[in-house]
Amino acid sequence: MITFETSEMIDQVRAMLHGMVKNIVRPIARYYDDHEHERPKELEAFKPIMQAGMGGGKRSKKEKREIKQTEDRIGSNAIGVVGAEELSWGDVGLMLAMPGGGLGNAAVNAVATDEQYERFGMKYCAMAITEPGCGSDASAVSATAVLDGDEYVINGEKIFVTDGDRCEAVVVWATLDKSQGRAAIKSFVVEKGTPGFRVEKLEKKCGIRASDTATMVFEDCRIPRTNLLGDPEIKAEGGFKGVMQTFDNTRPLVAAMAVGCARAAYEFTREALAKEGITIRYDRPCLEQTAVERDLIWMEAQLEVMWLLVERAAWMADNGRPNNLEASIAKAKCGKYGNIIVQKCVEILGPIGYSREYLLEKWMRDNKVNDIYEGTQQIQMLVVARRILDYGRDMLS
Numbered sequence: 363m364i365t366f367e368t369s370e371m372i373d374q375v376r377a378m379l380h381g382m383v384k385n386i387v388r389p390i391a392r393y394y395d396d397h398e399h400e401r402p403k404e405l406e407a408f409k410p411i412m413q414a415g416m417g418g419g420k421r422s423k424k425e426k427r428e429i430k431q432t433e434d435r436i437g438s439n440a441i442g443v444v445g446a447e448e449l450s451w452g453d454v455g456l457m458l459a460m461p462g463g464g465l466g467n468a469a470v471n472a473v474a475t476d477e478q479y480e481r482f483g484m485k486y487c488a489m490a491i492t493e494p495g496c497g498s499d500a501s502a503v504s505a506t507a508v509l510d511g512d513e514y515v516i517n518g519e520k521i522f523v524t525d526g527d528r529c530e531a532v533v534v535w536a537t538l539d540k541s542q543g544r545a546a547i548k549s550f551v552v553e554k555g556t557p558g559f560r561v562e563k564l565e566k567k568c569g570i571r572a573s574d575t576a577t578m579v580f581e582d583c584r585i586p587r588t589n590l591l592g593d594p595e596i597k598a599e600g601g602f603k604g605v606m607q608t609f610d611n612t613r614p615l616v617a618a619m620a621v622g623c624a625r626a627a628y629e630f631t632r633e634a635l636a637k638e639g640i641t642i643r644y645d646r647p648c649l650e651q652t653a654v655e656r657d658l659i660w661m662e663a664q665l666e667v668m669w670l671l672v673e674r675a676a677w678m679a680d681n682g683r684p685n686n687l688e689a690s691i692a693k694a695k696c697g698k699y700g701n702i703i704v705q706k707c708v709e710i711l712g713p714i715g716y717s718r719e720y721l722l723e724k725w726m727r728d729n730k731v732n733d734i735y736e737g738t739q740q741i742q743m744l745v746v747a748r749r750i751l752d753y754g755r756d757m758l759s
């Protein structure tokens with residue numbers, strides 16, 4: 363039977379993070395929103411936590427075998443989403459800027475061999491998929507990787523890479539042979555300082571301004587052939603699916619980030635109203651409640667649903683069950699409703715919501731991206747529809 367009861371350990375993680383976030387992250391949130399591209403030095407304290415949490419941590423083969431045999435395991439995915447939610451309650455941009463917790467770490471944790479994990483597991487890794495001509499359709503990657511002796515030679519341009527400037531290494535998606543379609547797309551770890559790899563520019567953004575977002579260029583960039591993650595063979599069946607599976611771990615994390623940010627906005631709004639003597643009268647019939655009370659109750663209900671979807675997707679990953687559908691449902695719901703909640707909060711508080719004196723207007727800007735990266739709202743809906751209808755990409759795209 364599925365239970366979502368939290369363990370004592372998860373409760374402790376949440377409580378510890380809440381304290382750190384409240385005392386370290388919230389007080390600097392406005393500063394780093396105003397000072398885009400400045401590295402938040404205060405976040406070093408979070409590095410060990412991020413390394414342990416991002417993408418569920420690396421599992422040994424023995425642990426993977428044991429997972430298959432367990433029925434109700436609370437594992438590192440469950441801890442990861444609690445961490446993402448709590449840190450994003452503090453600040454989404456700073457959560458993304460935490461050293462050690464890049465999206466590339468999720469890919470390394472998911473597919474690296476033990477030897478690769480030795481080399482890259484503790485590095486701060488970004489993830490570079492998007493290109494000027496490749497966004498929602500990740501199979502359109504045109505960066506190339508050509509084997510030359512014991513090295514791959516990477517060429518291409520990647521855009522909108524989160525942590526691209528501050529990371530220590532980047533997981534780059536490139537094709538071994540464009541003519542063989544998506545089966546030939548593989549991921550490669552490229553370390554900072556490798557000749558032929560440079561950060562070209564940093565984006566100026568609407569939200570999550572504490573997080574760096576970079577354009578990267580690879581020109582005859584040579585890396586050891588042992589830096590290819592996963593199977594180097596081009597297999598017509600299943601190869602690309604394997605690369606895409608990273609998203610099943612990262613989409614629940616992004617969904618959790620949307621929950622954290624929306625919860626911050628909801629709590630701020632409820633407290634601001636309470637200061638004016640406006641509280642929710644749960645015991646009154648709805649025809650006696652005000653519109654604002656009903657809005658707040660609706661938000662509470664949405665936050666609960668959102669969180670349950672996140673927990674289910676993470677629980678399935680922890681228990682070795684395919685969660686592609688559930689990860690996309692969680693991401694679609696949380697991305698969309700996170701934004702609706704934060705905008706509703708701004709609407710209810712009016713000038714307080716819009717003023718830069720408070721963080722609410724910033725949360726409205728920050729949360730938007732949770733409905734864009736790791737697959738947009740529309741792409742999540744496509745994945746969900748394909749899964750439910752059992753349609754392939756050729757039937758629904």
Ligand SMILES: Cc1cc2nc3c(=O)[nH]c(=O)nc-3n(C[C@H](O)[C@H](O)[C@H](O)COP(=O)(O)OP(=O)(O)OC[C@H]3O[C@@H](n4cnc5c(N)ncnc54)[C@H](O)[C@@H]3O)c2cc1C
Nearest residue numbers: 489490491492496497498522523524735736737738740759
């Ligand atoms: C702040 C930020 C950080 C990012 N970080 C990273 C990162 O770390 N690594 C990385 O690789 N990428 C990153 N991205 C890129 C992000 O993943 C892409 O922006 C996203 O995948 C969408 O791709 P696109 O921008 O090319 O939009 P497009 O694919 O051109 O889509 C444009 C619009 O069309 C819609 N659309 C596209 N295809 C369909 C379809 N088949 N059916 C219905 N609607 C469709 C989309 O939903 C969207 O609304 C980041 C983006 C941002 C804004």
